[in-house]
Amino acid sequence: MVSRVTDDYLDMITAGCQAVCEPAFWAGFDRSSADGFYDYFCQLTEHEPKRAAKFGLPHFSWLCINPKESEDIKLAEDVIALIPKFLDKPNVLGIGEIGLNKNSRNEIKVLEKHVNLAAEHNQLILVHTPHLEDKLKGTRLITDLIKNDKRIKPERVIIDHVEEHTVQIVLDTGMWAGMTLYPESKCSPARAIDMVEMYGNERIWMNCACDWGISDPLAVPKTAFEMRKRGHSAEAIDKLVYQNPLRFLSQCSKFKLPPA
Amino acid sequence: MTRQQILDLYFMDARCKLIDLAAFIDRVERSAGEEDFRMKAFRQALSELSKGETEKAKRVLMTLSDPTTEPIAAATTKAACGAWPGTK
Numbered sequence A: 001m002v003s004r005v006t007d008d009y010l011d012m013i014t015a016g017c018q019a020v021c022e023p024a025f026w027a028g029f030d031r032s033s034a035d036g037f038y039d040y041f042c043q044l045t046e047h048e049p050k051r052a053a054k055f056g057l058p059h060f061s062w063l064c065i066n067p068k069e070s071e072d073i074k075l076a077e078d079v080i081a082l083i084p085k086f087l088d089k090p091n092v093l094g095i096g097e098i099g100l101n102k103n104s105r106n107e108i109k110v111l112e113k114h115v116n117l118a119a120e121h122n123q124l125i126l127v128h129t130p131h132l133e134d135k136l137k138g139t140r141l142i143t144d145l146i147k148n149d150k151r152i153k154p155e156r157v158i159i160d161h162v163e164e165h166t167v168q169i170v171l172d173t174g175m176w177a178g179m180t181l182y183p184e185s186k187c188s189p190a191r192a193i194d195m196v197e198m199y200g201n202e203r204i205w206m207n208c209a210c211d212w213g214i215s216d217p218l219a220v221p222k223t224a225f226e227m228r229k230r231g232h233s234a235e236a237i238d239k240l241v242y243q244n245p246l247r248f249l250s251q252c253s254k255f256k257l258p259p260a
Numbered sequence B: 001m002t003r004q005q006i007l008d009l010y011f012m013d014a015r016c017k018l019i020d021l022a023a024f025i026d027r028v029e030r031s032a033g034e035e036d037f038r039m040k041a042f043r044q045a046l047s048e049l050s051k052g053e054t055e056k057a058k059r060v061l062m063t064l065s066d067p068t069t070e071p072i073a074a075a076t077t078k079a080a081c082g083a084w085p086g087t088k
């Protein structure tokens, strides 16, 4: 994980994590050219898998230009043109995390280009939804846009960072819902479990925010522990934290885990 | 879980957050100057808690959301601020 220290890989493997799936995202600053993305894609597909492999942790990645850098259409087009040559890399699962940030017209144009890329290359899609006051509108715009592209099968799309006001919108489309756990400011372990109790556990799973902000790579195992405290069965916990992601990710033939 | 068990598990944490919330409002009200749209939205969201309706978390999130449906012309910032500037 490019934004994390190596100790995080050690903590994850110690906690029983079976794989890490890292989406392309914002560097915390705007990259100045497509060349910066070329290097980043090499890092995601060559260097990070090696760094994780030292801990026996399979590393997978998703590629895109993230919505925070999608206002510049020319840059986005140049970056999207780079992606096809990386799609055959053994650890690439699909296109992501694409989506919207401020719900602007240019962000939508770039989202369309990414969805088209995924359709043309039959890739899974991982979608970032905007944060805070922009999430509701962004989730509606994103799900409408993807639904309108009949080449995309909804069960091959995960819409990430859902909260109580967007989870049903996503589930109604037939797409998967991702709950991203944050130590502060957004979805907490307790609220994630609330959503599972209210909306079911069929097409939903959890992931840890592991970015440049305060975040916790062990948020998922900690939430599993909280589920236990809440009386959820071992089977229910296994389904949410392991079987569901496995079911979604296994739609990409490259997603293979070593035997347990 | 029973209601009693939920209370045993979460009451102290919620109590702590409730007092933090009260102290935050005191702090805002003690300070000089005017409130902005964020506090207006915050107070509307707070009122959702005492209406006796279900899905309070969803209602609070909806109160703090941009309700419009048209894309904006251009993104001039990357960050979100937590409330919609158009809150009435």
Ligand SMILES: [Zn+2]
Binding pocket: A097, A128, A129, A160, A161
């Ligand atoms: Zn994201």
